[in-house]
Amino acid sequence: MRPILMKGHERPLTFLKYNRDGDLLFSCAKDHTPTVWFADNGERLGTYRGHNGAVWTCDVSRDSTRLLTGSADQTVKLWNVQTGTQLYTFNFGSPARSVEFAIGDKLAVITTDPFMDLTSAIHVKRIAKDQTEQTEESLLVIKGPQGRINRAVWGPLNRTIISAGEDAVIRIWDSETGKLLRESDKESGHKKTITSLTKAADGSHFLSGSLDKSAKLWDTRTLTLIKTYGTERPVNAVAMSPLLDHVVLGGGQDASAVTTTDHRAGKFEAKFYDKILQEEIGGVKGHFGPINALAFNPDGKSFSSGGEDGYVRLHHFDPDYFNIKI
Amino acid sequence: MAIDKNEPSKLRWGELEEDDDLDFLLPPKEVVGPDENGIKKVIEYKFNDEGNKVKITTTTRVRKLAKARLSKRALERRNWEKFGDAVREDVGSRLTMVSTEEILLERPRAPGTKQEEMKVAGDSLAQLSKGGAVLMVCRTCGKKGDHWTSKCPYKDLAAPVETFVEKPAASEASVAAPGAGKGAYVPPSMRAGAERTTGSDMRRRNDENSVRVTNLSEDTREPDLHELFRPFGAVTRVYVAMDQKTGTSRGFGFVNFVNREDAQRAINKLNGYGYDNLILRVEWATPRTN
Numbered sequence: 237m238r239p240i241l242m243k244g245h246e247r248p249l250t251f252l253k254y255n256r257d258g259d260l261l262f263s264c265a266k267d268h269t270p271t272v273w274f275a276d277n278g279e280r281l282g283t284y285r286g287h288n289g290a291v292w293t294c295d296v297s298r299d300s301t302r303l304l305t306g307s308a309d310q311t312v313k314l315w316n317v318q319t320g321t322q323l324y325t326f327n328f329g330s331p332a333r334s335v336e337f338a339i340g341d342k343l344a345v346i347t348t349d350p351f352m353d354l355t356s357a358i359h360v361k362r363i364a365k366d367q368t369e370q371t372e373e374s375l376l377v378i379k380g381p382q383g384r385i386n387r388a389v390w391g392p393l394n395r396t397i398i399s400a401g402e403d404a405v406i407r408i409w410d411s412e413t414g415k416l417l418r419e420s421d422k423e424s425g426h427k428k429t430i431t432s433l434t435k436a437a438d439g440s441h442f443l444s445g446s447l448d449k450s451a452k453l454w455d456t457r458t459l460t461l462i463k464t465y466g467t468e469r470p471v472n473a474v475a476m477s478p479l480l481d482h483v484v485l486g487g488g489q490d491a492s493a494v495t496t497t498d499h500r501a502g503k504f505e506a507k508f509y510d511k512i513l514q515e516e517i518g519g520v521k522g523h524f525g526p527i528n529a530l531a532f533n534p535d536g537k538s539f540s541s542g543g544e545d546g547y548v549r550l551h552h553f554d555p556d557y558f559n560i561k562i
Numbered sequence: 563m564a565i566d567k568n569e570p571s572k573l574r575w576g577e578l579e580e581d582d583d584l585d586f587l588l589p590p591k592e593v594v595g596p597d598e599n600g601i602k603k604v605i606e607y608k609f610n611d612e613g614n615k616v617k618i619t620t621t622t623r624v625r626k627l628a629k630a631r632l633s634k635r636a637l638e639r640r641n642w643e644k645f646g647d648a649v650r651e652d653v654g655s656r657l658t659m660v661s662t663e664e665i666l667l668e669r670p671r672a673p674g675t676k677q678e679e680m681k682v683a684g685d686s687l688a689q690l691s692k693g694g695a696v697l698m699v700c701r702t703c704g705k706k707g708d709h710w711t712s713k714c715p716y717k718d719l720a721a722p723v724e725t726f727v728e729k730p731a732a733s734e735a736s737v738a739a740p741g742a743g744k745g746a747y748v749p750p751s752m753r754a755g756a757e758r759t760t761g762s763d764m765r766r767r768n769d770e771n772s773v774r775v776t777n778l779s780e781d782t783r784e785p786d787l788h789e790l791f792r793p794f795g796a797v798t799r800v801y802v803a804m805d806q807k808t809g810t811s812r813g814f815g816f817v818n819f820v821n822r823e824d825a826q827r828a829i830n831k832l833n834g835y836g837y838d839n840l841i842l843r844v845e846w847a848t849p850r851t852n
Binding site for chain 1: 632633635636639640642644645646647648649656657658659660661663664665666667668669670
């Protein structure tokens with residue numbers, strides 16, 4: 237396949253997200269300006285100007301009208317996707333690390349980093365349909381995990397919140413009371429910071445990637461460990477194909493061994509694994525730096541990766557990708 | 563003296579030739595539309611900084627994108643206006659480019675896997691039987707079915723050792739023995755750290771990593787092949803078959819890599835590559851790849 241290279245960001249990419257229809261791709265980077273691209277040809281549609289710090293995360297509503305972005309400038313902003321105007325700003329005491337709309341887009345879960353005296357926390361905010369009614373207040377604030385919470389997502393039917401972070405433990409919280417329901421087992425769980433988390437299309441299982449060079453597949457309801465995928469490099473980003481049983485891991489440390497004269501430059505790769513057999517089925521090379529973000533198009537026919545090199549690479553699969561057999 | 567500032571400085575009406583007095587007009591832009599390969603040429607004429615008329619030919623390949631069946635909403639979004647930093651963007655901006663390299667989903671290679679061995683065995687058997695009525699068996703190597711004993715590439719050894727793993731062990735043993743046995747003197751070729759374990763070992767290992775290149779153009783020589791294959795890895799030997807009478811290439815040659823993986827990558831990338839007006843065919847030099 238011939239990937240489409242999009243160099244809109246001057247700084248490393250942090251997050252990528254497709255909208256529900258799969259025609260728009262939102263990219264966040266450390267350069268303060270989230271960008272939206274057309275997902276078929278990579279043409280840039282627009283940028284959201286307003287943040288004053290690295291943008292760590294974003295999520296788009298199901299109807300693709302609202303965008304939520306979380307940034308290191310201690311704010312989470314709500315934008316109009318089409319025009320790029322800011323609709324609302326949530327202020328926090330510390331950088332926001334992860335945002336996600338709930339099913340129905342009426343709520344959002346936001347995580348904030350530990351900063352000075354503040355511990356890291358998970359906030360649930362109401363998102364009003366009409367911007368004039370939007371308020372700052374949190375429905376629920378959960379504190380407890382030590383260290384940064386890198387990702388928090390909604391569980392099935394918005395009943396639970398799943399969080400993962402620097403303490404390498406995955407926790408499931410009740411979304412109404414804030415009570416801790418389950419924790420991942422320390423023996424079989426990750427050993428180092430969990431950097432990324434992605435849910436399956438039907439929400440029954442999710443994948444976590446960690447700096448301990450592995451990714452693990454868990455059941456959403458019971459938090460039992462189902463599968464483990466091992467790599468040779470720390471995992472920064474994970475993605476699951478909505479169409480086939482494939483799991484993609486991206487990562488890599490900036491190896492000081494890579495010199496500029498290495499003719500194999502561009503060798504940071506996104507590794508594809510068979511979800512069930514846990515075996516590697518291939519790798520897609522091309523990035524000049526570690527891969528920080530991965531996202532699959534909801535139709536499963538393309539995926540994009542964002543790297544430390546500031547490039548977003550959009551890949552449309554060749555027909556023989558769909559016929560891969562181990 | 564009023565100087566017309568709109569005309570480029572070099573062109574003064576007095577210096578124009580008689581028949582070129584319309585020189586300051588540029589011919590119109592031509593577009594040679596996408597042909598069956600999708601190649602589109604746009605020929606424009608401009609005046610460059612020195613006032614010379616220049617012809618700029620832009621050749622682009624128009625590719626059909628993956629067919630995306632967009633929903634109604636998605637179609638509406640396609641027509642949205644650009645905003646933010648994208649406002650002043652034109653269609654030709656360099657932000658989004660299609661990669662010039664073809665990137666494949668590279669399957670992991672494990673040379674010792676059962677799968678490959680079975681496939682290889684199947685191939686060799688098939689080849690032996692396909693060889694026609696006569697099965698050529700070489701007494702030296704036994705496993706090869708494509709040459710007679712006198713033509714065996716492994717002439718100089720009693721029997722080739724089966725796997726690479728065994729070879730270093732065998733040669734190490736042979737190095738140790740003379741050292742211990744002869745006592746004072748160990749010949750240079752058998753000393754520890756000798757570069758060549760045995761001459762034929764090196765050669766054979768390289769022959770297993772030998773790549774055959776066919777459909778070379780007449781002018782292709784060894785340095786060209788070396789330059790072409792060097793990016794894939796260390797190349798020990800290049801050879802281009804020459805016609806002694808005319809001095810031109812016979813259209814094929816061989817490249818030996820140090821590493822097998824480099825050879826595999828070279829085959830993947832260069833097979834079908836257009837080089838000097840011909841499409842190269844690049845494959846393993848021996849039919850079977852065990």
